Amino acid sequence: VGEPTRPADIAVIAVPAGRVAPVLAEHQKRGTARVYTDVSGVKVRLHREALAHGCDLTILVGGHPVIGRGGPAPRGDLFEGCSWALTPSESTEIRALNHALEMVALCGAVPVLLDAEAHDRAVALVSHAPRLLASLAAARFLDGDESAVRLAGQDLRDVTGTADGNPDLWTDLLTANAGPVADQLDGWAAQARSLAGELRDVAHSGDAARSVQLREAFRQGAAGRGRIPQPRDATTG
Amino acid sequence: VGEPTRPADIAVIAVPAGRVAPVLAEHQKRGTARVYTDVSGVKVRLHREALAHGCDLTILVGGHPVIGRGGPAPRGDLFEGCSWALTPSESTEIRALNHALEMVALCGAVPVLLDAEAHDRAVALVSHAPRLLASLAAARFLDGDESAVRLAGQDLRDVTGTADGNPDLWTDLLTANAGPVADQLDGWAAQARSLAGELRDVAHSGDAARSVQLREAFRQGAAGRGRIPQPRDATTG
Numbered sequence: 405v406g407e408p409t410r411p412a413d414i415a416v417i418a419v420p421a422g423r424v425a426p427v428l429a430e431h432q433k434r435g436t437a438r439v440y441t442d443v444s445g446v447k448v449r450l451h452r453e454a455l456a457h458g459c460d461l462t463i464l465v466g467g468h469p470v471i472g473r474g475g476p477a478p479r480g481d482l483f484e485g486c487s488w489a490l491t492p493s494e495s496t497e498i499r500a501l502n503h504a505l506e507m508v509a510l511c512g513a514v515p516v517l518l519d520a521e522a523h524d525r526a527v528a529l530v531s532h533a534p535r536l537l538a539s540l541a542a543a544r545f546l547d548g549d550e551s552a553v554r555l556a557g558q559d560l561r562d563v564t565g566t567a568d569g570n571p572d573l574w575t576d577l578l579t580a581n582a583g584p585v586a587d588q589l590d591g592w593a594a595q596a597r598s599l600a601g602e603l604r605d606v607a608h609s610g611d612a613a614r615s616v617q618l619r620e621a622f623r624q625g626a627a628g629r630g631r632i633p634q635p636r637d638a639t640t641g
Numbered sequence: 642v643g644e645p646t647r648p649a650d651i652a653v654i655a656v657p658a659g660r661v662a663p664v665l666a667e668h669q670k671r672g673t674a675r676v677y678t679d680v681s682g683v684k685v686r687l688h689r690e691a692l693a694h695g696c697d698l699t700i701l702v703g704g705h706p707v708i709g710r711g712g713p714a715p716r717g718d719l720f721e722g723c724s725w726a727l728t729p730s731e732s733t734e735i736r737a738l739n740h741a742l743e744m745v746a747l748c749g750a751v752p753v754l755l756d757a758e759a760h761d762r763a764v765a766l767v768s769h770a771p772r773l774l775a776s777l778a779a780a781r782f783l784d785g786d787e788s789a790v791r792l793a794g795q796d797l798r799d800v801t802g803t804a805d806g807n808p809d810l811w812t813d814l815l816t817a818n819a820g821p822v823a824d825q826l827d828g829w830a831a832q833a834r835s836l837a838g839e840l841r842d843v844a845h846s847g848d849a850a851r852s853v854q855l856r857e858a859f860r861q862g863a864a865g866r867g868r869i870p871q872p873r874d875a876t877t878g
Contacts, residue, residue: 526785529781531794531797543858552762555726560771563800564771567862567863567865575859578855589840593829596833597826599823603823612813622806632801633790
């Protein structure tokens with residue numbers, strides 16, 4: 405973001421999540437642009453901090469382009485067909501929202517409007533919690549002996565594929581979205597414990613027909629997997 | 642397996658896990674081969690059932706080729722470079738084991754010797770538990786609203802990639818390996834609960850510096866991920 409002689413249509417504050425509010429406040433003071441957005445992955449904190457920094461919320465539209473893997477190399481079609489969450493607050497003017505929508509359209513992305521709370525719950529569900537789980541799965545290999553590790557196949561490489569992300573970056577993001585992520589983790593823990601209980605019952609009784617929850621978990625998993633958009637869905641749907 | 646006039650060197654009992662022992666007993670009675678192996682994914686049960694069916698354990702070598710994804714199309718290099726677990730028991734003759742090793746070598750695979758208990762704990766760690774977790778992650782999308790699902794990216798497609806497996810096949814396998822899988826699930830549940838507790842503390846105190854466990858989980862995940870063999874490692878390692 406430069407310092408133009410007259411305000412730009414829209415300024416994209418593309419700095420780490422914890423720095424967005426102060427940078428935004430400074431640029432609003434200078435009058436850099438008529439509308440502001442950002443690209444950070446957690447939105448409730450942004451709106452709270454922007455308020456605390458005395459920012460003008462009428463011309464702020466929170467933004468989060470979902471480009472998948474942590475840090476792809478910049479390229480022209482980076483946003484082509486991807487979802488781009490926009491989180492206007494109750495204070496946001498419709499004019500400001502339209503500027504943000506136009507920018508998203510120019511990038512070839514598909515806008516998804518959400519309030520900040522719904523956005524943060526959604527990313528806890530679709531990204532933060534599954535990522536943490538993948539890291540926990542990968543961490544178990546630090547204990548496994550060499551023979552066990554050699555039995556790992558493509559399945560495990562897929563499930564743990566995100567575990568090589570930057571630990572500090574992801575710790576910061578999940579920490580900024582602590583409540584929704586904790587809700588997801590509690591849900592997982594309850595399911596895992598319940599399934600472990602059923603499996604112990606099966607092991608003890610020798611009655612395989614008691615694997616009712618387990619079968620249902622695999623069935624629902626297959627059904628849920630079918631709802632996850634595939635790479636090209638976004639451009640056609 | 643045909644019925645040769647003189648015994649084959651080795652017979653591979655390639656039937657569903659629950660059918661291996663009776664089919665093995667029948668072929669040993671007929672004298673189909675001088676050594677027997679199988680390709681099922683759980684080995685403690687096989688050895689127990691083979692004993693119960695009165696099989697000759699001196700000429701049995703449990704086998705489990707790790708070919709990754711559930712059901713690839715048959716092709717000549719299906720086993721090339723993959724790990725092939727062999728689980729001889731204390732009764733297995735060295736001659737029988739050598740026949741099995743020769744077969745694995747002819748398939749271009751890398752043998753991994755384990756006792757049946759270690760094998761089943763290993764597959765619970767590297768395959769059964771992570772798969773179930775992936776299915777639980779995917780199942781959460783049945784509840785998520787449409788906007789949330791649209792924020793899913795490549796990360797989530799990877800983490801849940803195995804969830805489209807056959808629910809009945811995987812229920813049978815995990816049920817046959819109930820104890821070790823339950824141990825893994827209990828471990829997960831404890832970790833998830835502990836992390837949820839830390840995150841709630843962070844959310845309540847507003848003190849991001851308290852995310853100690855979370856950061857450690859991501860760090861260990863990155864380290865553990867580095868131990869998982871990559872596709873071509875098996876042929877060079």
